Amino acid sequence: MIIKCPIExxxxxxxxxxxxxxxxxEYYAIVDINRIWKNQDSxxxxxxxxxxxxxxxxxxxFKKEDAGKVYGFIEVKSAGTSLFDTPQIRGQMEKINHYIxxxxxxxxxxxxKEQKWEKNIGIAKTPYSISEITVDKNVFEELMEEIRV
Known part of the structure; x- marks a missing residue:
């Protein structure tokens, strides 16, 4: 997917x-929320x-403000996009404790709002290229362990 069509x-x-x-x-649910309208659920x-x-x-x-909690958000960019610290990213971190x-x-x-870790699971054959990339299995396993914590 990342090589063939690296869209967000x-x-x-x-x-x-x-x-x-x-x-x-038992403890968490994940939900794709990128298509909801702003102000539908604060x-x-x-x-x-x-x-x-x-x-x-x-x-x-959803839309029942006293039912449940938001533990964190995940912001996804397209493959090859640099992950800069932007006002959008900082703003999305304001309301929650956990952010990927x-x-x-x-x-x-x-x-x-403090970066705790960074994992780069890709090994590019040429710098800054996603056209020829392989996954570093050890770093991928480390990533999965970090997410499980």
Missing amino acids: AGVEILVYNLIDECINF RLSTEAGISDIAVLSPNFI YTNGIVWKYYCK
């Missing part, structure tokens, strides 16, 4: 599936827009 929507599917493999559904929208994916409590009910920012290759985790 495709990367988002990969990210969702990876997170889905790593979380315990827990999911920020002044900087709406993230792509939310990590929620299993008892979360990724382009599918580089993954950054923030806790309370």
Whole structure:
């Protein structure tokens, strides 16, 4: 996917599936929220827009403000996009404690707006290229362990 068609929507599917493999559904639910309208549920929208994916409590009910919690957001960019610290990213971190920012290759985790780790799972044959990339299996396993924590 990352090599053939590195668009954001495709990367988002990969990210969702990876997170889905790593979380315990007894404690967390993941929901694609990038298509909801702003101000439909104040827990999911920020002044900087709406993230792509939310990590929620299993008892979360959309538009019912007293039902459930938002634990974190995941912002996904297209493969090959640099993950700069932008006002959008900072703004989306304002309301939550946990935030993942990724382009599918580089993954950054923030806790309370402070970056805690960064994992680059890709090995490019040429610098800054996504046309010839392989996954570093050891770093991928480290990433999965970090997400499981």
